[in-house]
Amino acid sequence: MMNASSIRAIGNRLLDMYGRLRARRYDARDAIVVACTGRGGSTWLAQIITSLPRHHLRWEQLHWRTNPKCQEYGFGEPTYLTSEIAIKEQEKYVHQILSGQTFSSAIHTKKYFRPLKLLTVRSYVAKLVTANMMLPWLVETFGVRAVFMIRHPCAVVKSQLKHGAWDEVGKSFCEHPALFEAYPHLGSLFEEVERQEEVLAFNWAVQNFVPLALPQPVPWVTTTYETLVGDGMEEARRIFDALGEEVPHRAGKQFHTPSVTTVDSSNVAQGENPLTGWREYLSNRQVNRILSVTHEAALCFYTEALRPEASPSSLEVSV
Template sequence: MEIRQIRRYTLTRYPIELISHKLIKREVNIQDTIIISGTPRGGTTWFMELLETLPKYKSIFEPLNKKWFSPVKKLNLPPRPYLEANAENDQLKKYLNLVFTGRIVSKAPRFSMNLRSIKKHIFATKILVKFIRANRPLPWIVNNFEIRATYFLLRHPCATIASQLETGTRGYFMPKFAPIPKEMVLKEAQQIPIIRNNEWLMKKLNTITTQEEILAAIWSIDNYVPLSYLSSHQNAWYTGVYEKLITDFDEEIKKVFGYIGEEVPEEVYERFKKPSTTTHDRSHLGTPKQLLKWKKKLSECQIKNMLKVVHWFGLDFYTEAPEPDYGSIKDWKS
């Protein structure tokens, strides 16, 4: 079934992308562009589909995926690139300018399209871009592009990693379920000054051995970098928390759309309990029970190992509780 869905999508979405790109010439103002950034299996696709209800917007899905966007290969980027906020990178800047102005064609195998979504996609004049590989360069992105808004999405590390272990999706260009080498994570950490210069933290990272510890280190780096920047640049973007959206959707979604001065479209409420196109486990969708599923998928040892690593980074607003300490997220300082 899954293979047929991908084939159907390949036969429909890609030609629609080409028609929209080559035949329907429309100016896209980068100042209308919205981006969403988060971790693999962190709820970003669902969040994107909520925001995609905005009139005149179409989504661009994972433009740093070199399998779906051939120009990325020429950039010679690692799977999770890092750039300091004031760094120079003209090639990446030129490429993302194409993305943020809709001048790029995607081969991302997401879903088949109905007539309504085809029409909206062809005639869209505004762009919504979703990333799972942009957390680390997020400060650089917001420093280099004048876009409408940036949303940064957090989700419980245990829930995120449980889903990664179950689906094999980790945001790396390697076979699904293949173990990620510890050396890869240490090399990435060495490239980030705020981590590299923390001798105690680097010594701790050298002790990780299990896959859950390695994935917890990756989750922590992915979130530590943008949170550290946010602690001194409080208005850089909107920080959304997946758990809060689930438990208090009506209030939180008003804040999400209010951030860009928009009323909540009625279609959003229809989509709240609808699984995203990348959801595998569809039980308890849109209910607080959804936040407990990871407790059944992980052993006590795995949970302990993950949280131990996460807490090394000072990200202790997540514990064994299904929801984080929301106040601590808001007040967090690196």
């Protein structure tokens, strides 16, 4: 009788075979990338997008917890990458992910992995919380469609502090020499941050700075968590239109379905306003420190207000 490890080994070989065969007739440009910081609402957004028929969610293929193998190629954490920096091995590996060739090495989580649905898949949806700083490279190199979402820094930092998994995020986690060389003001700000909420705010800032620093018009659709919450299906229609897709009939249901990563004690889980939780959790001093860091980084459209001061298509850095 075969044990669990033997069954898994056979399953992995079958997945590898299927992935390689499927990739021969799958264009990576059909993939959709969902880019967002951790605790920024990416799972919820991915649920909405994968309500499209025959779209299969690929869960955090560039995160070290989900896919340890990606660390062999310099991924695993938020990574700043441009066409001048990237090496051929990195490009080849990311292409394997986008074209569905890495299933067996990247299913350390069962979230949204539906093997049988792979037989009829039309497009892969790559949800990535480590890809903001390489989003311009991803779109330019692979021609993928992409949705970039940003959420209020106070809401993100509050969620990270409360979640616990970000306790390990120290200052060194946010050090990106190549990025600091390109944008010296970020390097100077990095030297100044000290408290945990400041470090997390800086981590938020550098990840969102890169996609927002690209001149308009950008080759992806930008949205905000607050707009998606407030405008609902109107904003969803704008996103699907930018992706060249009809709004699926199942999309509306996802607006009322908490993501699998929702924390039980959160406002979303409790049926309360999802935009106000940070005001109830953070002190005034913490809020001021967080906003001071993000404004110094040149991301000034979020203030003490619940929603950004600009529409999603008008967000930009103030350098």
